[in-house]
Amino acid sequence: MNHTFSKNGLKIPSIGIGTWDIQGSSCINIVQEALEIGYRHIDCASMYENEKEVGKGMSNSRVDREEIFITTKINTTGWTPSKGNGPYLKNQEITRSFDKSLLDLDSDYVDLLLIHWPRFETNLGDMLEILYKLKDEKKVNEVGVANFNSHLLKECFDLGFKDIFCNQIEYHPFLSQTKLLEVMQDFEILPVAYCPICRGDVARHDVLIRLSEKYLKTPAQIALRWIYQQKIISIPKTANSYRLQENIDIYDFEIEDKDMLEIYGLERNQRLVPNLEINELKYPFD
Numbered sequence: 001m002n003h004t005f006s007k008n009g010l011k012i013p014s015i016g017i018g019t020w021d022i023q024g025s026s027c028i029n030i031v032q033e034a035l036e037i038g039y040r041h042i043d044c045a046s047m048y049e050n051e052k053e054v055g056k057g058m059s060n061s062r063v064d065r066e067e068i069f070i071t072t073k074i075n076t077t078g079w080t081p082s083k084g085n086g087p088y089l090k091n092q093e094i095t096r097s098f099d100k101s102l103l104d105l106d107s108d109y110v111d112l113l114l115i116h117w118p119r120f121e122t123n124l125g126d127m128l129e130i131l132y133k134l135k136d137e138k139k140v141n142e143v144g145v146a147n148f149n150s151h152l153l154k155e156c157f158d159l160g161f162k163d164i165f166c167n168q169i170e171y172h173p174f175l176s177q178t179k180l181l182e183v184m185q186d187f188e189i190l191p192v193a194y195c196p197i198c199r200g201d202v203a204r205h206d207v208l209i210r211l212s213e214k215y216l217k218t219p220a221q222i223a224l225r226w227i228y229q230q231k232i233i234s235i236p237k238t239a240n241s242y243r244l245q246e247n248i249d250i251y252d253f254e255i256e257d258k259d260m261l262e263i264y265g266l267e268r269n270q271r272l273v274p275n276l277e278i279n280e281l282k283y284p285f286d
């Protein structure tokens with residue numbers, strides 16, 4: 001049901017459920033429900049403070065662990081919604097923080113571990129070394145990054161880390177990431193789109209509404225299919241059962257080339273994550 005992309009022999013379902021801002025029993029229930037209706041990819045993060053609930057949702061679903069692709073992210077900045085701005089994690093705390101993620105997720109490993117944001121106390125080389133050590137220890141199947149621009153990706157390569165699995169970035173019809181996506185393609189880094197339905201904005205756009213009528217789909221499905229046809233993975237978040245089903249029902253139609261182009265034309269440089277509260281640095285995004 002959920003089509004996959006693959007790299008290094010590891011298959012990643014092209015749609016995952018995002019879990020940012022879902023807490024408590026709604027998180028447990030939506031993760032369980034997602035798995036029961038066919039999702040096999042869950043995106044979470046230490047920063048979201050809900051890995052325990054994600055773990056509970058997984059175990060309630062009774063879907064085998066091996067069938068599920070779990071991504072989590074190291075919060076190197078120490079920032080959490082409940083505690084506000086914290087100090088950067090020191091090297092040894094990074095491994096400890098990840099061990100807590102595993103404990104909370106009730107799993108011996110994750111499929112993919114990302115650096116959540118390119119800010120850390122230590123330098124990039126040390127940081128990647130710590131993550132790749134976790135991979136050697138088989139606690140992590142693949143290592144990736146999030147919110148990295150093309151310069152930082154190049155730096156990873158220059159440091160000898162040429163096997164970055166993915167870069168998770170904001171991507172939707174209202175934000176072109178052309179330059180960054182080209183660099184990622186050159187480096188064979190899989191793109192993962194966060195905010196793929198622009199936090200609901202796609203449902204209110206005239207062109208996407210018109211195309212939804214043409215294809216007998218919803219505007220969110222048009223946006224997710226448009227991303228899928230570019231061979232980009234997406235992780236829409238919903239805490240609503242109806243939209244959960246909607247967001248994964250995108251495999252039974254194809255958007256024509258001329259309509260793909262029209263959607264590319266909706267770019268308006270709209271960023272939902274322009275500047276995390278923790279990010280005082282002036283950071284070029286591409």
Ligand SMILES: NC(=O)c1ccc[n+]([C@@H]2O[C@H](COP(=O)([O-])OP(=O)(O)OC[C@H]3O[C@@H](n4cnc5c(N)ncnc54)[C@H](OP(=O)(O)O)[C@@H]3O)[C@@H](O)[C@H]2O)c1
Nearest residue numbers: 018019020146194195196197198199200220236237238239
């Ligand atoms: N790496 C990073 O720095 C980073 C940053 C941001 C996000 N992420 C990840 O990416 C995931 C997705 O991003 P996001 O949550 O920011 O934005 P999103 O998935 O684009 O949008 C989620 C919002 O859209 C609504 N929605 C969901 N399905 C819909 C549909 N079919 N039609 C209309 N509205 C719909 C949801 O409300 P309901 O819940 O009421 O349906 C929610 O308010 C996050 O949950 C997180 O896992 C990562």
